[in-house]
Amino acid sequence: MANAIRMLSADAVEAANSGHPGMPMGMADVAAVLFSRIMKYDAAAPDWPDRDRFVLSAGHGSMLLYSVLYLTGSPAMTLDQIRNFRQWGSLTPGHPEYGHTPGVETTTGPLGQGISTAVGMALAERMLNARFGDELVSHFTYVIAGDGCLMEGISQEAISLAGHLGLNRLVVLWDDNRITIDGDTELSTSEDTLARFEAAGWSVASVDGHDPDLVEAAIRNEQLTDKPSLIACRTVIGKGAPNKQGTHHVHGSPLGKDEIAALRQELGWTLPPFEVPAETLATWRAAGAAGADARKAWDARVEAHHKRDAFWRALGDDVDAGIDAAMAARAQFLADKPKLATRQSSQKVLEALIPACPSLLGGSADLTGSNGTLVKRHVPVSRDHYAGDYLHYGVREHGMAACMNGLAAHTGFIPYGGTFLVFSDYMRPAMRLSALMGLGVIYVLTHDSIGLGEDGPTHQPVEHLAALRAIPNLLVLRPADAVETAESWAVALAERSRPSVLVLTRQGLPQLTTRQDDGNLVARGGYVVRDADGNRAVTLIATGSELMLACQAADLLAADGIAAAVVSMPCRDLFQEQDAAYRKAVLGTAPRVVVEAAVVDGWEGIVGDSGAFVGMTGFGASAPAERLFTEFGITVQAIANKAKGLI
């Protein structure tokens, strides 16, 4: 059975003339044990909610996963797909992609992401289990990870979090082949990996990764511990390729004609490429169907269960009541006109949202009070209380983001997590995967400009808005007041197939928008917040805390008889998705001044050839916020002057 994985992998890489045969060949025995003796799944139903999850953290070994999907009989994974490995339009891309290939639980390839995402999945399982019981939720999360995954810093954050939370249904199978791309692992590491995991509260074991019975026994043993488990599987990379195995030459290149022939001889494999002996295939297919009865029994249990409806609502990301709650908070803001930092407005919205939307799962990377992510009724999640609904992620931004991806990909939770906007840099690789996977994760990023003041340039984002907006399929929302903050939450909740970023201030802001019945205008990305008195001479466009300055500049211009319209643009992405007529009506034809306390990058198209930008051109500084806005020239007067210069 393992040799079928080896040959399919080697042949597919050879046909593509590109790919990574070493890992699938080295971990073939472990994978065969996992999928034929251990895992609970039904290949015919890759979406069964109570299936065991499998994460190929070492995503470059994608052919291991594709081979297993084909061999077990996953409906979409035909032999044609295997033949078309790494080709345009195939279900077999170079690295496994969530949402693209049925049976792929999460997108992997960027090292360390898989194992860290799996922590979120294993946490989702325990938390759903706490909410719905053993009858509905009881499964394991298995991971295959390589040395590269474990060397990435993100894995330490995830390992540490998993140990702290006691995620005993998580089993990581480490491909301990002692080879990295540069050569032997001893070139770059001397770590005692087992001791490192033990220090983080894991159970550890070590086993010959080519002895199926020992691998099975080790996994069964680790299933019984009350800790997450690491099993070091001592393997030979590229096992079976007689001349190349055990070296880094087999990691990321086709074996080549001669070595493939030698492999066939070594394995006693007489069939041509992409053919598997009928008996072997039958054995694999039987394994793939072995979980069908369990799945059907589960279906029946769910159907009869008194929590059935709530369960399906949770898995279905039901957000309607949450959106209503956000819009109710908005109505209250319109009535109260509070002067609040948008991080505070956001917290007030959450006070209303959390009771209405039980799937919403809060958290922060150790900035809970600063981010305003915690509400009164929140109960922290711990190893002794998985029924909670707030996560203290610790100072682990990257681990938090990957964990949120896992929580969302598992289904059952809508995670949001907070840190400072400037530290979005720390979690950017995982945020990119949220976007690539189309997961509706919500990032709450506060302290969003030089407006945070004294902490200085290390904490003041200037390029982060531009950098986040550049990520495809990620909504960046920067509300200007409490009303826009409530609307932004409603948008983020509604967006269940792409991630959102809420960018919030530290400093207080006045309530500027006064509308009542024109719906959620943040959902349109940009809108006229204040029309010109007469024909527009100039349009002032601003986001977040700078909208206040733009409105004051419009007053100043009005005093000089200049009719300025003010446009709020909390989400440039959504604005660009509006139809041309709407965009034209909002932007007008008068010259434009765009105001944002950040770099211009990405705004030039709206500024246009005849417009101007008021913002930052370099790093900030340490001083009270008002002083910084003055020193960096982001002032009412500067906006008015720029406007006058254009007309």
Place this chain on the structure above:
Amino acid sequence: MANAIRMLSADAVEAANSGHPGMPMGMADVAAVLFSRIMKYDAAAPDWPDRDRFVLSAGHGSMLLYSVLYLTGSPAMTLDQIRNFRQWGSLTPGHPEYGHTPGVETTTGPLGQGISTAVGMALAERMLNARFGDELVSHFTYVIAGDGCLMEGISQEAISLAGHLGLNRLVVLWDDNRITIDGDTELSTSEDTLARFEAAGWSVASVDGHDPDLVEAAIRNEQLTDKPSLIACRTVIGKGAPNKQGTHHVHGSPLGKDEIAALRQELGWTLPPFEVPAETLATWRAAGAAGADARKAWDARVEAHHKRDAFWRALGDDVDAGIDAAMAARAQFLADKPKLATRQSSQKVLEALIPACPSLLGGSADLTGSNGTLVKRHVPVSRDHYAGDYLHYGVREHGMAACMNGLAAHTGFIPYGGTFLVFSDYMRPAMRLSALMGLGVIYVLTHDSIGLGEDGPTHQPVEHLAALRAIPNLLVLRPADAVETAESWAVALAERSRPSVLVLTRQGLPQLTTRQDDGNLVARGGYVVRDADGNRAVTLIATGSELMLACQAADLLAADGIAAAVVSMPCRDLFQEQDAAYRKAVLGTAPRVVVEAAVVDGWEGIVGDSGAFVGMTGFGASAPAERLFTEFGITVQAIANKAKGLI
């Protein structure tokens, strides 16, 4: 002496009404021991090359460092600066800033960066020692780190690397106060930190952080080990503030009037704010001057040393011969017209550069062969061979970048390090610090677009060029052929006060530029690579691998009688620094088509209202490169069609 740190810190935070008193007060005893009994330095000469380095990784405790600088008599750190903590123009910003405040060895605040940068400093010391001997180079690197630093994933990468390299001159003092911002550390971590460091090959110890003699003994003991050392200093955060100490309430807010009064009483401190008893100050000043004799003796040793000139050249970042070598490689390329991937051209340039520029220190995050960062004469650095000149950083991009910051900030080396462009996300926080500190680190980022082909969207950067260009003070260079690659290296070498990013292709590119005597045109950022035949009807602007397409599109347009000029713009940052006349001459007044296999963000200003962009609008896909360029519409025909549409 420790109480002087406590009172200055508490009073400065109180005066600023902002800041972090808890850490300076908790670690005051440790700092007093370090600066009065342990460290080799001369406060009057903060630039003495052989001084011990001190890194405040927990940078929010900046007042600890500023207090010590004032107390020891660092010339720039006057009492006025302390009084102006966190104010505009002061030398005492919220977090310590390298290049801004004499005596600050590296910018800290973003957690985990300090300890990881310190690894680079400790490595620089060992490597310079290997090159120049004990007489010129023999010092320690001390770090104060908090729980936050150790929870960040980057610290694991750095710890692992330090253990692997056996950096025995590195001593980390962990402020083990069991408090984070959210509350007790047990909210978010259960890790056995000492065991974790031991697993990475460190020597560890534990000590009462408020007993100066025990702290001193522990440090002296750790100085003797052959491993990097971690000393857990058990402390009480905010020690001395009787009602708030030991809680997270003392972490990041002023103590308040009442608690400051209580602190004074507790410490028996009768003087008003910012006054230190004369006798205590005298003791501190004596400690600060204690290293003066050692420094003078060192001066004399250097002066008489046979390697004196080479030593000063190394510390002075002498790059002249390197630039000459790069330009000589360029001349060879002009003669040979090679068809090479720019990563290969880069490797060829390095073959010439390395012998000419001994301070250049190569490395890669386990992608050596792919990045082309290694040359034949390179010798790997290891714990047994610090005299090497190539670092196998392992799969640790973030740790690599921070390590390079430390190597550069220490002085003595010009580090360059490679990974894939898409993984710049993993090291972005440290890259930002390279830019903020103005360190001439060189990032070699290959596989720079969908042109990498089959690895698919997880490995295909589309937003990374925009995201990197948005970072202030960071040069992004994307050469189009071998000649531009050589020129880019010359630019990167010449830039000693800002970091450079070399963005290089996986795929082969023809030699397009033919100039001989017009100097380094990459240094001008953009230039006309091919003039229009007659009056320009359109200007095609491209970078990197797309320049080839633009040139072919110009041919296609010429066949239709349309005169197109082609502009190569390898570095938009440098182009924007050119004078207006030059920019105008290059860009012309005809409509423009910008071509880059990436998102448009940041190009809109050059595209202009009447121009067009040919590039990416979303993530890539897994397929051979040619297919991807066709499918995503980045083709010669598409460029020509867009151009025709504009004229």
